[in-house]
Amino acid sequence: xxxxxxxxxxxxxxxxxxxxxxxxxxxxxTGLVAGAFILASLERVFRVEAVRPTxxxxxxxxxxxxxxxxxxxxxxxxxxxxSFEMYLTPHTSSAMxxxxxxYLWYLMAVLVLEIxxxxxRDIVLLSQSTTGVKRLFYKVLTLGSDNISPxxxxxxxxxxxxxxxxxxxxxxxxxxxxxxxFGSVKANPWWSSPLMPVVFxxxxxxxxxxxxxxxxxxxxxxxxxxxxxxxxxxxxxxxFYAFVIDFSLEMLDLIHRIYxxxxxxxxxDFMVHTKLYLPHIVIxxxxxxxxxxxxxxxxxxxxxxxxxxxxxxxxxxxxxxxGIFAMRWNVVIGGQLFxxxxxxxxxxxxxxxxxxxxxxxxxxxxxxxxxxxxxIKLLPPWEDVQGEHLATAYGDD
Amino acid sequence: xxxxxxxxxxxxPAAAIAWDxxxxxxxxxxxxxxxxxxxxxxxxxxxxxxxxxxxxQACKAENNVPDGYYRTWVExxxxxxxNFENPVVDSPEGGLHGFPPSDKEGGKNFYVPKMCNxxxxxxxxxxxxVGATFISPDGVVLVDKDYCLGCRYCIQAxxxxxxxxxxxxxxxxxxxxxxHRITKGLTTACCETCPTGTRQLVDLKNPNDPVHKFIETxxxxxxxxxxxxxxxxxxxxLDGSVR
Numbered sequence: 001x002x003x004x005x006x007x008x009x010x011x012x013x014x015x016x017x018x019x020x021x022x023x024x025x026x027x028x029x030t031g032l033v034a035g036a037f038i039l040a041s042l043e044r045v046f047r048v049e050a051v052r053p054t055x056x057x058x059x060x061x062x063x064x065x066x067x068x069x070x071x072x073x074x075x076x077x078x079x080x081x082x083s084f085e086m087y088l089t090p091h092t093s094s095a096m097x098x099x100x101x102x103y104l105w106y107l108m109a110v111l112v113l114e115i116x117x118x119x120x121r122d123i124v125l126l127s128q129s130t131t132g133v134k135r136l137f138y139k140v141l142t143l144g145s146d147n148i149s150p151x152x153x154x155x156x157x158x159x160x161x162x163x164x165x166x167x168x169x170x171x172x173x174x175x176x177x178x179x180x181x182f183g184s185v186k187a188n189p190w191w192s193s194p195l196m197p198v199v200f201x202x203x204x205x206x207x208x209x210x211x212x213x214x215x216x217x218x219x220x221x222x223x224x225x226x227x228x229x230x231x232x233x234x235x236x237x238x239x240f241y242a243f244v245i246d247f248s249l250e251m252l253d254l255i256h257r258i259y260x261x262x263x264x265x266x267x268x269d270f271m272v273h274t275k276l277y278l279p280h281i282v283i284x285x286x287x288x289x290x291x292x293x294x295x296x297x298x299x300x301x302x303x304x305x306x307x308x309x310x311x312x313x314x315x316x317x318x319x320x321x322x323g324i325f326a327m328r329w330n331v332v333i334g335g336q337l338f339x340x341x342x343x344x345x346x347x348x349x350x351x352x353x354x355x356x357x358x359x360x361x362x363x364x365x366x367x368x369x370x371x372x373x374x375x376i377k378l379l380p381p382w383e384d385v386q387g388e389h390l391a392t393a394y395g396d397d
Numbered sequence: 398x399x400x401x402x403x404x405x406x407x408x409x410p411a412a413a414i415a416w417d418x419x420x421x422x423x424x425x426x427x428x429x430x431x432x433x434x435x436x437x438x439x440x441x442x443x444x445x446x447x448x449x450x451x452x453x454q455a456c457k458a459e460n461n462v463p464d465g466y467y468r469t470w471v472e473x474x475x476x477x478x479x480n481f482e483n484p485v486v487d488s489p490e491g492g493l494h495g496f497p498p499s500d501k502e503g504g505k506n507f508y509v510p511k512m513c514n515x516x517x518x519x520x521x522x523x524x525x526x527v528g529a530t531f532i533s534p535d536g537v538v539l540v541d542k543d544y545c546l547g548c549r550y551c552i553q554a555x556x557x558x559x560x561x562x563x564x565x566x567x568x569x570x571x572x573x574x575x576x577h578r579i580t581k582g583l584t585t586a587c588c589e590t591c592p593t594g595t596r597q598l599v600d601l602k603n604p605n606d607p608v609h610k611f612i613e614t615x616x617x618x619x620x621x622x623x624x625x626x627x628x629x630x631x632x633x634x635l636d637g638s639v640r
Contacts, residue, residue, distance in 0.1 A: 002465055009472075009485075009486040009487060009488070010558075011470075011511070011557070011558030011559075012465075012466075012467045012470050012488055012490075012491045012558075013466060013467055013552075013558050013559065013560065013561040014558045016561075018549040018552045018553060018562065019549065019553070073548075076548075077546050077547050077548055078545070078546065078547015078548075078549075078562060078566075078567030078568055079545065079546050079547045079567060079568065082527075082544070082545075082546045083546060085527045085544065085546065086526050086527055086546070089527055089528065090526065090527065091525050091526055091527055091528035093523045093524075094523065094524050094525055094526045094527075094528075094550070095524060096524060096526040096548065096550050097526035097527065099526075181550075185520075185524075185553055185554055186520060186554075186556070186624065187520060187553070187554055187555060187556035187624065188553060336553075339558075340556055340557070340558055340640075341486065341558075341640045342640065343484070343486055343640070
């Protein structure tokens with residue numbers, strides 16, 4: 001009836017997939033947000049000085065992706081105009097109902113506030129040094145707070161520190177919660193797992209760290225600046241550690257499933273060896289996990305020159321982002337390809353031009369980079385004013 | 398009244414809305430129905446089903462179910478020998494037009510009608526982010542289509558595959574147990590038309606309901622009991638191969 005190829009038996013309403021590539025993007029993008037923020041917090045809370053050059057960039061990256069995060073959800077809804085009902089009349093037993101609140105909390109109470117406090121001095125200075133519309137823009141951004149005395153900046157710094165401390169569990173909450181939306185569906189054995197939120201958190205850290213690493217290196221190239229090798233080495237090390245934990249957790253989940261071999265196992269095992277073989281085994285595990293892990297391990301074990309390390313980091317970072325995207329794909333799409341009767345499989349047909357089609361997905365993937373570009377233009381993380389700022393604000397740490 | 402062109406332009410949309418309401422009519426009231434006096438369930442006697450598909454047709458006609466989607470459907474099982482882990486199941490167009498002759502030899506063949514189980518602990522109502530789907534006080538799982546966001550989380554959460562997104566309304570849709578009928582003392586469209594009495598509505602709050610008495614005194618089973626959803630679609634004569 002739907003013209004979708006089916007193998008074996010599906011319950012008739014299962015033939016059509018309900019959650020499309022846009023729902024793959026949603027955990028992917030929120031993961032990048034959470035990961036980027038956690039990287040930023042390394043510098044602020046855990047005093048990992050080496051990653052300081054990426055601190056502001058990580059925050060802006062997180063913001064750029066967070067702005068885009070609800071868009072795929074909104075486009076996917078049958079009635080987007082009713083989405084505000086989630087705020088007005090949330091159903092408290094629903095895992096999904098809380099997303100709006102978690103999202104708003106994270107956006108307004110954590111990210112925007114932290115960025116504003118960190119940039120406040122720059123904004124005040126820019127509102128004095130620019131002219132015309134720009135001046136007005138920065139004037140508005142100061143929110144009337146133009147006191148940049150050392151005492152005021154000290155207070156900003158302290159508040160920012162507290163917000164980062166609140167922000168770390170919030171970042172875990174944001175993405176662990178996304179994992180819970182899937183992990184708590186008992187009807188679906190591919191999703192239903194208490195490990196799901198934890199796997200989501202670690203994979204988020206992996207993707208966010210990789211994204212900031214790549215953006216930092218790309219921006220340095222574009223600006224003609226020298227890449228701070230101590231910084232990228234440290235980021236790569238954290239990427240490696242987070243990846244090892246993430247991979248171990250995913251393997252634990254896999255081994256547990258294989259050993260327990262419950263009623264769904266044969267059906268899921270068949271799916272992994274057929275329909276999901278390419279995205280799961282080849283792209284996610286081999287290309288997107290084992291390869292970058294091996295490359296990162298090489299940089300830890302073998303002494304390579306700067307250019308060699310940079311190249312390996314760039315390749316590993318790209319593969320990581322592909323691998324984590326494949327992981328989201330395999331969770332969301334894979335979880336809908338098999339029948340809950342465990343007797344058959346359906347097919348996901350992605351349209352090119354459609355409200356939930358490939359073009360929209362590509363546009364939504366690119367959009368955060370445009371937003372990031374605009375944010376970098378408006379709130380430059382590398383201007384001279386920033387250098388002074390770091391020296392004055394953090395010099396005494 | 399001086400009817401200017403401008404005024405006419407104001408009045409026309411209002412008149413269209415009013416005419417729409419007139420055409421729609423007022424919903425039939427059920428003044429004698431007291432929700433708290435009932436707790437609806439369903440009995441499906443698998444041993445009686447002949448796979449004619451009349452129930453699927455009746456449901457489609459009564460509830461205006463779009464093509465390719467099913468509020469109820471019928472599955473045909475073939476279990477060779479003792480191997481009930483690997484049944485062969487088919488349900489061409491949900492059994493809407495019955496089934497072609499089986500080419501399977503040996504073993505057993507039987508039909509299993511499926512529909513919403515109207516679970517008392519329904520995972521679908523649990524996950525709805527706005528509470529657009531709910532359990533009525535008389536135990537029927539319903540969807541408010543004027544409130545549903547169309548997020549489809551409920552469709553994912555149903556272990557039995559009973560929900561779908563109605564492409565006309567872009568909202569979740571499912572069996573309502575013909576709520577518009579049962580509140581007027583009628584039975585469901587599928588029960589009404591079933592030629593063999595396979596499908597029967599049951600009031601689990603009514604001790605004198607003969608179907609209730611049947612469930613009380615016979616071995617019945619629900620689908621996927623491990624899901625612990627307190628399903629209220631009871632099956633009599635259900636084979637272990639059915640999932």
